[in-house]
Amino acid sequence: MSNVLVIQSSILGAYSQSTKLLDTFSVEWKQKHPADNIVVRDLAADPLPVLDGEIIAALGGNGELNERQKAAAELSLKLIDEIKAADYVVVAVPMYNFGIPVQLKTWFDMICRAGITFSYSETGPQGHLTGKKVLVVTTTGGAHRNTATDLALAHAQAVLSFIGLKDITVAYAEALNMGPESQERGLSEASNVIKAFIAAQ
Numbered sequence: 594m595s596n597v598l599v600i601q602s603s604i605l606g607a608y609s610q611s612t613k614l615l616d617t618f619s620v621e622w623k624q625k626h627p628a629d630n631i632v633v634r635d636l637a638a639d640p641l642p643v644l645d646g647e648i649i650a651a652l653g654g655n656g657e658l659n660e661r662q663k664a665a666a667e668l669s670l671k672l673i674d675e676i677k678a679a680d681y682v683v684v685a686v687p688m689y690n691f692g693i694p695v696q697l698k699t700w701f702d703m704i705c706r707a708g709i710t711f712s713y714s715e716t717g718p719q720g721h722l723t724g725k726k727v728l729v730v731t732t733t734g735g736a737h738r739n740t741a742t743d744l745a746l747a748h749a750q751a752v753l754s755f756i757g758l759k760d761i762t763v764a765y766a767e768a769l770n771m772g773p774e775s776q777e778r779g780l781s782e783a784s785n786v787i788k789a790f791i792a793a794q
């Protein structure tokens with residue numbers, strides 16, 4: 594039996610393309626692996642605190658912590674434990690204004706912890722969350738793939754790799770707002786990658 598962690602980050606609720614693709618992933622994964630445990634974290638429905646001076650001090654373990662700091666430090670460890678428990682991590686990366694959703698950034702800010710999820714050595718940074726497979730589902734309204742503006746995916750891949758989540762498959766749903774045919778092509782390409790990912794596990 595495997596544990597699967599699914600991270601939703603769209604703000605578009607029922608209209609979200611990445612959430613629909615993630616839902617399809619979960620349904621099809623369950624069909625193949627009925628005994629597996631899927632944990633879904635919806636970062637828009639259940640927002641995390643924004644990193645600020647108090648919270649970074651709490652995550653650094655500096656001094657006596659107030660109630661807000663204690664809660665943030667506990668939440669950070671809980672989020673990291675969720676990843677540690679997972680064999681597979683599925684992350685939605687919608688592009689908003691050329692970047693990732695702020696909701697996804699708050700998750701990254703809570704799980705990037707020096708000494709816990711990464712450390713620096715003489716040979717450079719070492720990510721600690723190793724041995725997991727990652728599926729990134731990225732959705733964009735325009736066409737950015739392999740161009741200088743493919744920034745949301747680049748950001749997500751950089752952070753995930755940094756903390757050790759290097760085995761990444763990308764399901765790319767691009768050009769979703771460039772007409773119905775383009776949307777259909779983008780969604781179908783991403784769906785095929787998701788199906789192939791599931792078939793390979």
Ligand SMILES: Cc1cc2nc3c(=O)[nH]c(=O)nc-3n(C[C@H](O)[C@H](O)[C@H](O)COP(=O)(O)O)c2cc1C
Nearest residue numbers: 603605609610611687688689690691732733734735
């Ligand atoms: C606030 C906002 C900003 C967006 N900015 C961009 C952008 O910079 N480039 C782009 O190609 N698409 C952009 N889009 C389109 C989204 O990438 C597209 O709607 C995609 O489906 C979003 O994923 P989601 O449906 O899972 O939320 C934007 C959409 C929203 C709502």
